[in-house]
Amino acid sequence: MESYISPQARLGEGTKIGYFTVIEEGVEVGKGCVIGNNVVIHRGSKIGDRVRIDDQTVIGKDLMRAANTAVTKEMELPGAVVGDDCIIGTSVVIYRGCQLGRKVLVADLATVRENVTVGDYTIVGRGVAIENFCKIGSWCKLETDVYITAYSTLEDRVFVAPCVATSNDNFVGRTKERFKYFKGVTVRKGGRIGLNATILPGKEIGEDSLVAAGSVVTKDTPPRKIALGSPARPWRDVPPEQLLENQGWE
Numbered sequence: 379m380e381s382y383i384s385p386q387a388r389l390g391e392g393t394k395i396g397y398f399t400v401i402e403e404g405v406e407v408g409k410g411c412v413i414g415n416n417v418v419i420h421r422g423s424k425i426g427d428r429v430r431i432d433d434q435t436v437i438g439k440d441l442m443r444a445a446n447t448a449v450t451k452e453m454e455l456p457g458a459v460v461g462d463d464c465i466i467g468t469s470v471v472i473y474r475g476c477q478l479g480r481k482v483l484v485a486d487l488a489t490v491r492e493n494v495t496v497g498d499y500t501i502v503g504r505g506v507a508i509e510n511f512c513k514i515g516s517w518c519k520l521e522t523d524v525y526i527t528a529y530s531t532l533e534d535r536v537f538v539a540p541c542v543a544t545s546n547d548n549f550v551g552r553t554k555e556r557f558k559y560f561k562g563v564t565v566r567k568g569g570r571i572g573l574n575a576t577i578l579p580g581k582e583i584g585e586d587s588l589v590a591a592g593s594v595v596t597k598d599t600p601p602r603k604i605a606l607g608s609p610a611r612p613w614r615d616v617p618p619e620q621l622l623e624n625q626g627w628e
Contacts (some may be wrong), residue, residue, distance in 0.1 A: 380397050380478075381395055381396070381397060381398060381400070381401075382400045382406075382548055383395065383399075383401045383437075384401060384402050384403040384405065385403075386403035386404055387401045387402065387403060387404070387405040387406070387407070387421050388400075388405070388407065388409075390407055390408040390409035390410065390427065390472045391409050391410070392409055392410045392411075393408070393409065393410065393411040393412075393413065393554045394412050394413065394585055394614070395413050395415070396409070396413060396414045396415035396416070396433065397415045397419065397604075398416045399413055399414070399415065399416065399417045399418070400417070400418045400419070400537070401413075401419045402418075402420050402421040402422075402423075403408070403421050403422075404421050404423075405419050405420075405421065405422065405423050405424075405425070405426045405430075405438075405456065405457070406423075406425065407419070407425045407428035407529060408425055408426045408428070408429065409427045409428070409597055410427055410428045411425060411427070411428065411429045411431070411545055412429075412431070412432070412471075413431045414431060414432045414433040414434075414435070414468075415433045415434070416433055416434045417431050417432075417433065417434065417435050417436075417437070418436045418437070419431075419437045419438060419456075420436070420438030420439060420440070420457065420472075420474065421457060421523050422438065422456060422457030423437050423438035423458045423459070423460070423474075423539050423617075424458075424459045424460070425437070425460045425461045426456060426460055426462035426463070426464065426543065427463070428462060428463050428532045429460055429461075429462070429463065429464045429465075429466070430464070430465045430466065430549040431460075431466045432468040432470075432486070433469075434468055434469045435466055435467070435468065435469060435470040435471070435472075436471045436472070437458050437460065437466070438457045438472065438473070438474050438522060439457040439470050439472065439473045439474065439492075440473075440474060440475055441453075441455065441474065441475075441492045441510075443589035445492060448555065450582075451571070453475075453571070454547070455473075455474040455475030455492055455493070455574070456473050456474065456475060456577055457474055458474055458475070458476045459474065459476070459477040459478065460472070460478045460482075460515050461477075461479045461480040461481070461482065461498070461613065462480050462481070463480055463481045463532070464478055464480070464481065464482045464483070464484070465482075465483045465484070466484050467484060467485045467486035467487070467504070468486045468487070468510070469487050469488045469583065470484050470485075470486065470487065470489070470490075470527050470586050471488075471490070472484070472489075472490045472497065472576045472580070472597070473490065473491050473492040473494075473510075473552060474492055475492040475493045476490050476492060476494045476496075477494070477495045477496070478485050478490075478493075479495075479496060479497045479498035479499070479500070479516065479612070480497045480498045481498060481499050482497075482498070482499070482500050482501075482502070482578070483500075483501045483502065484502040484503040485501075485502060485503050485505075485506070485522075486504050486505075487504055487505045488502050488503070488504065488506045488507070488508075488595065489506075489507045489508070490502065490508045491507075491508060491509050491510040491512070491528075492510050492554065492588050493510050493511045493512075494508050494510065494512045494513070494514070495497075495510075495512075495513050495514065495516045496508075496509070496616070496623065497514060497515045497516030497517070497518065498516045498517070498518070499516055499517045500514055500515070500516060500517060500518040500520075500573045501518070501520065502514075502520050503519070503520050503521045503522045503523075503524065503540075504522045504523070505522055505569040506520045506521075506525075506526070507524075507525045507526065508520075508523070508526045508590055508612050508628050509525075509527055509528035509530075509562075510525060510528050510563065511528050511529045511562075512526055512528065512529070512530045512531070512562065513531045513532070514526070514532045514534075514536075515529075515533045515534035515535070515536060515545075516534045516535075516568075517531055517534055517535050517627075518534065518535065518536045518537070518538075518542065519536075519537050519538065520537060520538045521539050521540045521592070522540045522541070523540055523541045524541070525540075525542070525543045525544060526540045526544055526562075526563075527536075527544040527545050527546040527547055527562045527563065527564055527579075528546055528560070529561055529562035530544060530562030530563045530564070530565075531562070531563075531564045531565070532544070532565045533565060533567040533568075533569070533570075533585075534567050534568075535567055535568045535622055535627070536565045536567070536569050537571070537572060538565075538568040538570075538571045539568075539570075539572050539573040539574075539575070539591070540573055540574070540576070541573060541574045542571050542573070542574065542575050542576075543575075543576050543577070544562065544576075544577045545563075545576075545577070545579050546560050546562045546563075546579045546580070547560060547579055548578070548579045548580070551620075553621060556565075557599045560579075561580035562578045562580075563577045563579070563580070563581055563582070563583070564581075564582040565582075565583040566582065566583060566584055566585035566586075566587075566601070567585050567586070567622070568586040568621075568622040569583040569584065569586065569587055569588075569589075570584055570588045570589070571583065571588075571589045571593070572588070572589055572590050572591035572592070572593065573591040574591060575589050575590070575591060575592060575593045575594070575610075576593070576594045576595065577595045578595060578596050579598065581591055581595050581596070581597065581598055581599075582598040582599070583595070583598075583599050584598065584599045584600045584601035584602070584603065585601040585602070585603070586601060586602050586616060586621055586622050587599045587600065587602060587603050587605065587616065588603075588604045588616055588620075589604075589605050589606070589610060590604060590605065590606030590607075590610070590613075592608070593605060593607055593608060593610040594607075594608040594609055594610060595607050596609040596610065597607070597609065597610070597611045599612065600612055601613060602616050602621065603615060604616055612625070
């Protein structure tokens with residue numbers, strides 16, 4: 379048997395399926411899609427038109443809950459939703475309850491957890507991990523090996539350079555009190571975070587501000603300022619030619 383397609387799944391006209399792929403019951407796949415080899419699309423997932431899904435990717439994976447997890451809850455979630463014209467790379471894992479907008483690219487080896495939304499035209503780079511209960515805006519770019527912690531919000535036009543790390547637990551896994559204070563990071567519209575920076579729990583990166591490479595953000599950064607250092611402090615204004623309003627995008 380080369381592939382298994384449930385009789386309760388619906389495939390759009392012109393969609394092509396690779397070898398050894400599994401498409402479960404209740405899945406809806408739009409028109410003109412290209413689905414690779416060894417792909418698994420779990421029950422109830424909805425795939426838009428002209429979507430490309432590369433080899434060995436899993437769409438709509440059930441959540442996993444460890445016995446001692448702090449943030450993963452038992453819940454019944456709807457299938458994953460992948461918008462029109464998305465490109466999903468090789469060995470990507472997208473969980474149930476995740477929604478991708480139009481023309482999103484999720485590169486090889488990335489993971490997008492449950493209860494996550496990703497806006498239109500956003501790029502999720504190779505090896506990126508987006509944890510649960512996150513909201514990622516449109517036209518964002520998360521480069522290779524970025525880690526977005528649970529309960530985070532990134533607004534539109536956010537840029538995050540490779541190897542940026544974020545966190546949500548000021549108690550570092552100790553004491554019961556920590557459960558009251560879990561909070562991810564917030565990056566306001568147009569915020570940019572440089573290579574290998576670290577953002578501590580609950581901190582806000584101001585609109586159109588820039589965190590310099592290697593910085594450790596321990597306090598909120600003000601809008602339109604460059605913050606740098608460990609701990610990061612405001613340094614100077616973002617140059618006018620770099621501001622969103624001067625890019626001709628809006």
